[in-house]
Amino acid sequence: MCGIFGCVLKEGNAAPLIHSSLKRLEYRGYDSVGIATISEGKIFVKKDMGKIDEVDRIVDLDDMPGSIGIGHTRWATHGAPLKVNSHPHGDCKGEIMVVHNGIIENFLELRAELQNLEHTFVSKTDTEVIPHLIEQTLKNNPKLSLVEAILETLKRVEGSYALAVISTREPDKIICARNESPLVLGIDSNGVYCASDIPAFLPITNKAVMINNGELVILSAKGYEIKKICDSSPVVREPITIEWSPEMAVKQGYPHFMIKEIHEQPETIRNTLRMQDHYLDLLSTFLDRANEVFLVACGTSYHACLAASYMFSKLAFLPTYPVYASEFVEQHGKSVSIDSTILAVSQSGETADTIGSVTCAQQRAATILSLTNVIGSSLTRVSRVYIGTQAGPEIGVAATKTFTSQLSVLAQLALRLAKKRGKVSQDEIDCLEEQLARLPNTVETIVNTQEQKIKEIAKKYKDAKVFFFLGRGISTATAFEGRLKLMEIAYIPAIAFPAGESKHGPISLIEDGFPVVFICPRDETHRTVIGNIMEMKARGAHIIAVIEEGDEDIKSLADDYVEVPKGIPGVLSPIPFVVPLQLLAYYTALAKGCNPDMPRNLAKCVTVK
Numbered sequence: 001m002c003g004i005f006g007c008v009l010k011e012g013n014a015a016p017l018i019h020s021s022l023k024r025l026e027y028r029g030y031d032s033v034g035i036a037t038i039s040e041g042k043i044f045v046k047k048d049m050g051k052i053d054e055v056d057r058i059v060d061l062d063d064m065p066g067s068i069g070i071g072h073t074r075w076a077t078h079g080a081p082l083k084v085n086s087h088p089h090g091d092c093k094g095e096i097m098v099v100h101n102g103i104i105e106n107f108l109e110l111r112a113e114l115q116n117l118e119h120t121f122v123s124k125t126d127t128e129v130i131p132h133l134i135e136q137t138l139k140n141n142p143k144l145s146l147v148e149a150i151l152e153t154l155k156r157v158e159g160s161y162a163l164a165v166i167s168t169r170e171p172d173k174i175i176c177a178r179n180e181s182p183l184v185l186g187i188d189s190n191g192v193y194c195a196s197d198i199p200a201f202l203p204i205t206n207k208a209v210m211i212n213n214g215e216l217v218i219l220s221a222k223g224y225e226i227k228k229i230c231d232s233s234p235v236v237r238e239p240i241t242i243e244w245s246p247e248m249a250v251k252q253g254y255p256h257f258m259i260k261e262i263h264e265q266p267e268t269i270r271n272t273l274r275m276q277d278h279y280l281d282l283l284s285t286f287l288d289r290a291n292e293v294f295l296v297a298c299g300t301s302y303h304a305c306l307a308a309s310y311m312f313s314k315l316a317f318l319p320t321y322p323v324y325a326s327e328f329v330e331q332h333g334k335s336v337s338i339d340s341t342i343l344a345v346s347q348s349g350e351t352a353d354t355i356g357s358v359t360c361a362q363q364r365a366a367t368i369l370s371l372t373n374v375i376g377s378s379l380t381r382v383s384r385v386y387i388g389t390q391a392g393p394e395i396g397v398a399a400t401k402t403f404t405s406q407l408s409v410l411a412q413l414a415l416r417l418a419k420k421r422g423k424v425s426q427d428e429i430d431c432l433e434e435q436l437a438r439l440p441n442t443v444e445t446i447v448n449t450q451e452q453k454i455k456e457i458a459k460k461y462k463d464a465k466v467f468f469f470l471g472r473g474i475s476t477a478t479a480f481e482g483r484l485k486l487m488e489i490a491y492i493p494a495i496a497f498p499a500g501e502s503k504h505g506p507i508s509l510i511e512d513g514f515p516v517v518f519i520c521p522r523d524e525t526h527r528t529v530i531g532n533i534m535e536m537k538a539r540g541a542h543i544i545a546v547i548e549e550g551d552e553d554i555k556s557l558a559d560d561y562v563e564v565p566k567g568i569p570g571v572l573s574p575i576p577f578v579v580p581l582q583l584l585a586y587y588t589a590l591a592k593g594c595n596p597d598m599p600r601n602l603a604k605c606v607t608v609k
């Protein structure tokens with residue numbers, strides 16, 4: 001997710017201001033930091049891996065000349081968190097410097113093209129193609145201004161970006177641009193600022209100008225000038241006044257990180273769906289060749305594995321074994337061998353039980369693959385191949401956006417594997433890929449249309465002594481995750497079962513008014529789920545159903561219901577269906593006066609067994 005910042009000052013040095021502003025963006029990533037300033041026509045760069053304070057102690061980030069500069073704090077996506085991959089990135093001559101937040105999807109093609117034109121690349125990042133492409137554009141047409149060259153460049157770039165560029169060619173300005181990654185300007189009497197987020201400049205100014213997708217901005221001593229990238233036409237936009245306190249601003253006005261992160265999911269899923277093809281290919285090739293596949297994780301990440309086991313089975317006809325990492329060594333340690341493949345899933349990449357399982361499997365020559373949100377974590381270091389989930393840092397202790405990102409990668413992997421194995425028709429794959437691409441919008445609709453209703457449901461049931469969460473098939477995983485969320489932040493005991501299992505014991509708990517949450521996608525389990533709802537209802541349970549829009553059959557049975565948009569294939573359903581459950585947990589915690597960001601006895605990263 002990364003944070004970028006830039007400033008053009010009328011008076012004073014840019015570097016100390018960039019440094020302090022980046023500190024306020026550190027919540028967006030802290031793998032490395034870098035600053036480039038421009039003074040008397042020369043560019044100065046300081047950058048290194050590590051947190052801002054660590055790097056500052058070594059290189060003194062404040063000690064750089066010039067009143068214009070750009071900075072970056074990184075959350076690694078392409079390329080390990082090393083100095084060489086730290087931003088800013090430059091062209092061959094070091095005359096153009098770029099900081100970037102986002103993902104350039106076609107960077108491999110662009111890099112190959114530029115390498116054929118003798119450009120030398122030093123990093124493994126996608127970003128580095130941008131300065132080289134600007135350089136090449138100017139070489140092809142030296143009459144172009146810097147802005148024109150950047151506009152040309154952006155037309156060739158596919159993917160998401162918020163970027164800021166400085167160049168010795170026109171040393172009096174910063175040019176920044178946005179497509180899908182956030183970008184906002186700050187304005188005061190001493191200068192203009194660009195940043196990924198308002199907190200970066202909030203102590204300096206509360207006058208902000210929001211930049212929209214497809215816009216480019218020129219920052220100079222004269223102020224700011226916005227243009228549309230598609231046709232260079234001017235855009236007029238006045239600053240607005242931000243009323244947030246600095247503390248509120250870090251949470252972008254949300255009262256808690258958890259709700260901010262729930263709302264971020266359309267963006268984080270969209271980013272995760274931009275997965276580079278070759279990583280998916282590589283991982284699916286390993287899975288295809290595997291004799292036995294264990295999906296190993298803890299907590300929420302385990303629930304992603306459970307859902308994935310249905311995806312792999314249904315789409316790729318690949319049986320996999322989801323296992324709690326804390327049980328893996330006892331349960332399977334001795335039988336793991338060179339023929340085993342472990343796909344470990346971990347948001348943090350540091351969970352002790354997950355790392356312990358992987359280390360045990362590695363000692364027995366198994367193949368280790370992984371999925372994590374933290375590139376450079378212990379898990380990435382022990383994996384043969386890993387994929388990053390692109391969710392950005394998750395600060396709320398309860399995992400939300402990282403769960404839907406994990407599922408988004410796992411669904412893509414299952415589809416890739418299905419293609420490889422020829423198990424599902426091309427038509428079906430095309431249709432599922434289309435549906436997957438629509439999920440960010442689906443999740444956005446759910447949050448926008450159902451939040452208020454869920455708040456009311458949470459108030460209604462906040463004093464329940466216990467909850468049931470039931471689903472069939474892949475929705476079992478969704479039910480497990482809904483239960484975990486509610487328990488961990490609202491402290492309500494909750495029980496989750498595959499709905500079919502509920503008859504084999506748990507149903508004896510049901511009495512009048514007992515809340516039972518049913519997960520009801522319109523898949524092949526729908527009819528049987530109706531039967532299970534009737535069984536519960538007959539015993540006095542209150543049914544809270546998560547249904548597809550217009551599911552009149554279940555609506556007529558439910559006491560309360562939350563609707564998700566129509567047409568979601570069952571195999572992808574955990575991604576949208578979990579969102580109402582995250583909201584239910586959040587608003588129940590609030591209704592009970594609990595702080596959802598800091599549940600008692602829990603830590604974001606569990607590094608003890």
Ligand code: F6R
Binds near residue numbers: 398
């Ligand atoms: C629940 C939650 C935990 C984590 C678990 C594994 O909201 O966050 O259950 O999912 O501790 O953590 P990672 O994914 O970092 O291995």
